[in-house]
Amino acid sequence: MILDGLSLKFVRWASKRISVVGSGPSGFYTAYRLLNKSPDPIHVTLWEKLPVPYGLSRYGVAPDHPEVKNCEDTFAECAETFNQGKDGRKFSFIGGVTIGSDEIPLQQLLKQEDAVILAYGCQSSRALGIPGEDASGVFSSRDFVNWYNGHPGFANDKRFTEFDWSQVHRVGIIGHGNVALDITRVLMTNRVDEIWQPTDISRVAIDKLKQAPIQEVKMIARRDFIHSKFTNRELRELWEMERFGVRGKIDQKYFHPTLFNDDQLKDRPFKRRVEMCQEYSTPFDKRTKKNYKKHGPPPEERSHWVLDYLKTPLQTQTNDQGRVQSLQLCENELTPDNRVKQLPNSELNYNVDLLITSLGYKGQPMSEFKPLAVKWLGDRIANDRGRVLTTENEPIERLYAAGWIRRGSQGVIATTMEDSFQVADQVLHDLQNQQNLERIPPVDLSNIRHTTWQDWEKINQSELNKGKQMGRVRSKYLTEPEIYNYLSMNH
Numbered sequence: 001m002i003l004d005g006l007s008l009k010f011v012r013w014a015s016k017r018i019s020v021v022g023s024g025p026s027g028f029y030t031a032y033r034l035l036n037k038s039p040d041p042i043h044v045t046l047w048e049k050l051p052v053p054y055g056l057s058r059y060g061v062a063p064d065h066p067e068v069k070n071c072e073d074t075f076a077e078c079a080e081t082f083n084q085g086k087d088g089r090k091f092s093f094i095g096g097v098t099i100g101s102d103e104i105p106l107q108q109l110l111k112q113e114d115a116v117i118l119a120y121g122c123q124s125s126r127a128l129g130i131p132g133e134d135a136s137g138v139f140s141s142r143d144f145v146n147w148y149n150g151h152p153g154f155a156n157d158k159r160f161t162e163f164d165w166s167q168v169h170r171v172g173i174i175g176h177g178n179v180a181l182d183i184t185r186v187l188m189t190n191r192v193d194e195i196w197q198p199t200d201i202s203r204v205a206i207d208k209l210k211q212a213p214i215q216e217v218k219m220i221a222r223r224d225f226i227h228s229k230f231t232n233r234e235l236r237e238l239w240e241m242e243r244f245g246v247r248g249k250i251d252q253k254y255f256h257p258t259l260f261n262d263d264q265l266k267d268r269p270f271k272r273r274v275e276m277c278q279e280y281s282t283p284f285d286k287r288t289k290k291n292y293k294k295h296g297p298p299p300e301e302r303s304h305w306v307l308d309y310l311k312t313p314l315q316t317q318t319n320d321q322g323r324v325q326s327l328q329l330c331e332n333e334l335t336p337d338n339r340v341k342q343l344p345n346s347e348l349n350y351n352v353d354l355l356i357t358s359l360g361y362k363g364q365p366m367s368e369f370k371p372l373a374v375k376w377l378g379d380r381i382a383n384d385r386g387r388v389l390t391t392e393n394e395p396i397e398r399l400y401a402a403g404w405i406r407r408g409s410q411g412v413i414a415t416t417m418e419d420s421f422q423v424a425d426q427v428l429h430d431l432q433n434q435q436n437l438e439r440i441p442p443v444d445l446s447n448i449r450h451t452t453w454q455d456w457e458k459i460n461q462s463e464l465n466k467g468k469q470m471g472r473v474r475s476k477y478l479t480e481p482e483i484y485n486y487l488s489m490n491h
């Protein structure tokens with residue numbers, strides 16, 4: 001389209017500038033929606049603290065679930081469509097820059113943009129808060145997952161790379177969400193090359209993990225079977241590991257079909273879960289449904305996982321080298337109003353050589369939230385339909401939140417997408433009703449090291465090429481220096 005002087009002037013005047021902080025699924029889906037739905041010319045800039053995009057899609061989702069990462073194709077297509085500008089809509093990616101730091105304060109963006117959307121996810125972990133949680137061999141699920149997924153901040157973390165994995169026979173995992181199940185799957189099939197070889201799991205991590213002669217992984221929950229947070233798909237994957245000699249166990253005390261009443265079994269996913277556990281706990285030739293015999297009779301048991309219930313961790317004990325060797329717990333019961341009550345004199349000990357706490361990711365406030373009077377809810381940003389609120393519950397002009405930092409660390413990519421679309425629609429609605437706000441010129445990036453979308457395309461291609469040579473889907477660069485070195489040698 002050739003623009004004459006007049007319409008060019010109009011585009012300049014009318015073009016809205018929006019910054020999105022964080023390039024995980026929420027940031028990218030927000031950008032996607034804004035670019036596709038804005039009735040006016042718009043320039044969306046996606047800021048990412050890592051030199052590469054995609055957040056937890058790249059560094060959270062399990063490497064053996066490549067289909068979940070298909071959202072990255074949508075994001076890449078969006079970036080390619082709008083990167084050069086299309087019909088007055090432009091997309092920019094700026095990686096390797098932390099917003100809310102001295103380099104680029106959040107307040108700078110608020111002054112230069114018509115709207116700023118915080119989509120920076122949950123950057124820490126919920127802690128157990130028990131003595132001994134800092135012992136060697138006790139890791140949060142977030143750190144562990146980042147490590148095996150090759151996150152540049154964790155890929156060479158000495159807590160993992162110098163840990164003696166050959167001593168890991170028994171593992172405890174605190175938590176019963178899908179992340180706990182992902183980790184169990186990784187640990188229990190650590191020596192099954194046919195699963196991990198083709199994936200983009202960090203080579204450093206899988207080589208270390210393979211050294212572990214794991215016999216048992218116990219997933220420990222404070223509540224009972226009916227309150228388990230994992231989904232049936234993930235649970236089924238665990239049961240299906242029987243084809244590698246990895247069996248599942250649940251004590252009859254916690255799981256038995258007669259424990260559940262008709263009302264509870266009206267919930268179809270729950271009913272399926274009960275059926276699944278019942279069938280897989282039955283010897284192969286006695287199973288009644290074909291669905292649970294898909295892979296043929298399983299080999300002898302080599303190792304097993306356990307779903308364990310109604311326990312509260314109290315403390316860990318360590319050996320002379322400060323390495324975890326056991327976990328002390330007590331038993332719980334659920335009160336009629338569904339609270340967890342610890343039972344007196346019910347202490348017990350589990351021997352564990354590795355303990356993973358999987359209690360959820362936790363959002364962190366930016367240091368500038370104080371001067372901006374942003375209301376913080378302990379793990380996420382207070383907001384009204386995405387509009388960030390002050391401590392007085394007033395919306396802050398131009399400032400929005402989307403994704404996990406808005407809702408807390410729950411929800412899969414599909415729910416994150418819906419959430420981001422709602423917030424983007426709210427932003428577009430507000431922009432329509434907003435007077436043209438004053439804006440200062442955008443920050444000068446010439447002296448700030450950063451990556452662009454073209455840089456990511458080079459990195460992406462190089463990772464795919466390296467992977468292809470090794471028969472893998474991708475081989476990730478594991479450190480920031482590696483990424484920047486590659487880019488400096490391939491201008």
Ligand SMILES: Cc1cc2nc3c(=O)[nH]c(=O)nc-3n(C[C@H](O)[C@H](O)[C@H](O)COP(=O)(O)OP(=O)(O)OC[C@H]3O[C@@H](n4cnc5c(N)ncnc54)[C@H](O)[C@@H]3O)c2cc1C
Pocket residue numbers: 021022023024025026027047048049050053054055056057060061062065068097098099100119120121122123145179182361402403404405410411412413414416
């Ligand atoms: C271990 C794990 C496995 C999962 N598996 C699945 C699955 O199989 N299927 C599924 O559908 N969902 C899965 N999910 C859920 C899914 O990952 C989330 O729904 C989604 O990633 C949340 O997106 P987000 O953009 O809010 O956060 P994130 O994905 O965390 O993205 C936030 C981004 O912001 C960046 N950032 C942080 N601070 C700053 C800053 N100050 N400046 C600039 N950038 C910043 C981060 O580097 C990151 O890239 C999984 C989650 C986890 C933790």
